[in-house]
Amino acid sequence: MKVTLLAFASSAERLGWRSREMEATDADTPRTLFARASEDFQPGVARVAVDCEYRDWDTPIGASAREVAIIPPVSGG
Amino acid sequence: MEVILTNEAITAPPLDLPSREIGACVEFWGIVREQEDGRALTGLHYEAYEPMARREFSRIAAELQKKYPISQALVIHRLGWVPVGEPSLFVRVLAKNRGPALSFCGELIDLMKVAVPIWKLA
Numbered sequence: 001m002k003v004t005l006l007a008f009a010s011s012a013e014r015l016g017w018r019s020r021e022m023e024a025t026d027a028d029t030p031r032t033l034f035a036r037a038s039e040d041f042q043p044g045v046a047r048v049a050v051d052c053e054y055r056d057w058d059t060p061i062g063a064s065a066r067e068v069a070i071i072p073p074v075s076g077g
Numbered sequence: 078m079e080v081i082l083t084n085e086a087i088t089a090p091p092l093d094l095p096s097r098e099i100g101a102c103v104e105f106w107g108i109v110r111e112q113e114d115g116r117a118l119t120g121l122h123y124e125a126y127e128p129m130a131r132r133e134f135s136r137i138a139a140e141l142q143k144k145y146p147i148s149q150a151l152v153i154h155r156l157g158w159v160p161v162g163e164p165s166l167f168v169r170v171l172a173k174n175r176g177p178a179l180s181f182c183g184e185l186i187d188l189m190k191v192a193v194p195i196w197k198l199a
Contacts, residue, residue, distance in 0.1 A: 052126075071126070074195060076189055
């Protein structure tokens, strides 16, 4: 299945991209996907969301996942 | 709760009371300051993961509604470039009494700053 990896703000700057299509399986975790997309990937303090819900870096994304986004510390307002 | 994410300057919509039981209207304006982390700025650029930002605002509002029963809430967050002195955030909360309205408004902003995927970039 195909998923879209998204990166925002400081994470996008660090990775050097904002969106990337990846081939994935339902057993992939956010960590394995981002590690495949960027060799030296380190999440640091960033969180991750699968289809707009916060998830754990090491929980499988499941068969229905479409978007996996790295969420650096937020600063709205 | 209505959530508006916009690239336009924020204007507060006219006050339209949903019932005659509204006794409190709390409004908050967040304004871009000139000084951020000791640096003088001309403005800030805001970026959002929009579908998730809407979803997180709604989730937070549903949680707060359990603690602070209110009648209506509106959030407008500006995105893109916001010059110093212009609002980046507007919140309006309508409730029967001031206590829940003030608490809802304050905690909504606190929780936004923890969970809603919006970023300011100097």
